[in-house]
Amino acid sequence: MSSTDSPSRLLVRDLGQAVTPAGAESPLRGADLGRVDVIEDAYVLCEAGRIAEVGRMAELGVEGEVEELDGRGLCALPGLVDCHTHACFAGDRAGEFELRARGASYEELHAAGGGILSTVEATRAAGEDGLRGAVRRHREWMLHAGTTTFEAKSGYGLDCETELTSLRAIRDEGGIPTWLGAHAVPPEFDTADAYLDFALAEVLPDAAHIAEAADVFLERGAFDRDQAKRYLEACREAGLALRLHGDQFSEQGAIPLAVELGARSVDHLEATGDDGVRVLADSDVVGVLLPVAALVLGRPMPPARALVDAGAAVALATDFNPGSAFCESLPLVTSLACTQLGLSPGEALGAVTVNAAHVLGRADRIGRLEPGYDADLVLLDAPDWRHLAYHVSGEVVSAVVRSGRLEWRR
Numbered sequence: 068m069s070s071t072d073s074p075s076r077l078l079v080r081d082l083g084q085a086v087t088p089a090g091a092e093s094p095l096r097g098a099d100l101g102r103v104d105v106i107e108d109a110y111v112l113c114e115a116g117r118i119a120e121v122g123r124m125a126e127l128g129v130e131g132e133v134e135e136l137d138g139r140g141l142c143a144l145p146g147l148v149d150c151h152t153h154a155c156f157a158g159d160r161a162g163e164f165e166l167r168a169r170g171a172s173y174e175e176l177h178a179a180g181g182g183i184l185s186t187v188e189a190t191r192a193a194g195e196d197g198l199r200g201a202v203r204r205h206r207e208w209m210l211h212a213g214t215t216t217f218e219a220k221s222g223y224g225l226d227c228e229t230e231l232t233s234l235r236a237i238r239d240e241g242g243i244p245t246w247l248g249a250h251a252v253p254p255e256f257d258t259a260d261a262y263l264d265f266a267l268a269e270v271l272p273d274a275a276h277i278a279e280a281a282d283v284f285l286e287r288g289a290f291d292r293d294q295a296k297r298y299l300e301a302c303r304e305a306g307l308a309l310r311l312h313g314d315q316f317s318e319q320g321a322i323p324l325a326v327e328l329g330a331r332s333v334d335h336l337e338a339t340g341d342d343g344v345r346v347l348a349d350s351d352v353v354g355v356l357l358p359v360a361a362l363v364l365g366r367p368m369p370p371a372r373a374l375v376d377a378g379a380a381v382a383l384a385t386d387f388n389p390g391s392a393f394c395e396s397l398p399l400v401t402s403l404a405c406t407q408l409g410l411s412p413g414e415a416l417g418a419v420t421v422n423a424a425h426v427l428g429r430a431d432r433i434g435r436l437e438p439g440y441d442a443d444l445v446l447l448d449a450p451d452w453r454h455l456a457y458h459v460s461g462e463v464v465s466a467v468v469r470s471g472r473l474e475w476r477r
């Protein structure tokens with residue numbers, strides 16, 4: 068992008084509302100999570116890719132050359148942050164979707180060599196161009212739903228070449244890469260331990276230079292607690308931040324392990340009980356809730372209300388993937404948060420902005436509409452910011468500004 072393509076100053080004016088999670092801390096917990104600052108009849112001034120001012124139109128005093136964007140009828144929110152996706156995959160699992168609709172369970176399909184492993188086959192065959200194209204396509208879907216920052220995991224290659232190609236594709240197409248080297252045991256290995264020996268010796272040294280974090284699927288039928296611990300300790304040693312898929316179908320000690328290892332997050336938590344809620348609440352680990360996966364697989368929803376009330380830090384994400392959550396929409400996730408998880412619109416907003424940015428180690432730069440933050444804005448076609456969650460699966464996103472530039476408009 069040449070500098071002439073990017074106006075150095077953009078004024079979004081005559082907005083119905085400009086809205087941001089309140090405060091300056093991260094992660095937001097307890098009552099702080101639901102607090103939002105709302106400015107009516109507002110403007111946002113972006114300069115050199117950052118937010119320069121947020122204020123009331125009555126006080127607007129901008130001088131000099133500036134490009135203007137008409138915000139009449141729109142609400143500005145911080146660009147949404149998707150901190151958990153599996154956006155680097157080829158093929159689809161529509162056939163599996165039908166089998167599940169007819170009664171097969173996700174775990175049965177996985178045990179029979181379908182599920183994740185069928186996506187592994189398609190992803191290995193896609194090649195570098197195919198994977199880059201896939202990430203680009205999925206990134207555009209996410210952008211149109213208001214996502215300006217996305218994390219994406221590898222985990223559908225599970226061989227050296229495809230894992231590294233996946234991580235590079237994610238990075239080069241603008242995502243934040245996480246090495247999900249321990250997602251499933253690929254068919255060429257007899258045991259999880261033999262596969263981990265290979266992954267840690269052959270893939271980790273290069274993966275650690277591309278990825279920011281490592282992730283593991285700690286679950287019956289995937290990796291057990293000791294295997295997850297060995298994998299995560301090696302990844303931490305190599306400089307990666309740690310994440311876990313935990314308590315999706317059963318409690319296997321993911322929360323205590325995440326706390327012990329100082330992980331950034333433990334994600335899913337559909338099976339988390341009262342003890343897990345307490346342990347997570349007393350820790351610095353963020354619980355990332357993925358209600359689309361629970362909805363699609365017919366699982367119980369994670370105990371979001373109990374977690375927030377106990378003082379845990381929670382984020383929300385799509386889990387976008389071809390199996391359990393073929394859904395790129397964070398607005399839909401906020402709708403589910405308000406209707407199924409017992410969260411308020413303000414809590415849901417904090418969970419897809421500030422707290423998601425915290426999971427990605429970027430809460431000082433993104434997730435708030437405040438001077439100094441990156442000028443990433445989502446403009447809602449709505450008179451009230453709560454339409455983000457209220458307009459269920461609707462065309463609520465009208466335009467997206469990224470780094471102070473109009474990136475997309477409906």
Ligand code: NIG
Pocket residue numbers: 153182183186284312315360386388389390391392
């Ligand atoms: O987060 N549970 C493990 N991984 C993904 C699903 C991956 C897939 O089914 O392809 C998840 O739900």
Ligand code: FE
Pocket residue numbers: 151152153312386388
């Ligand atoms: Fe996931």
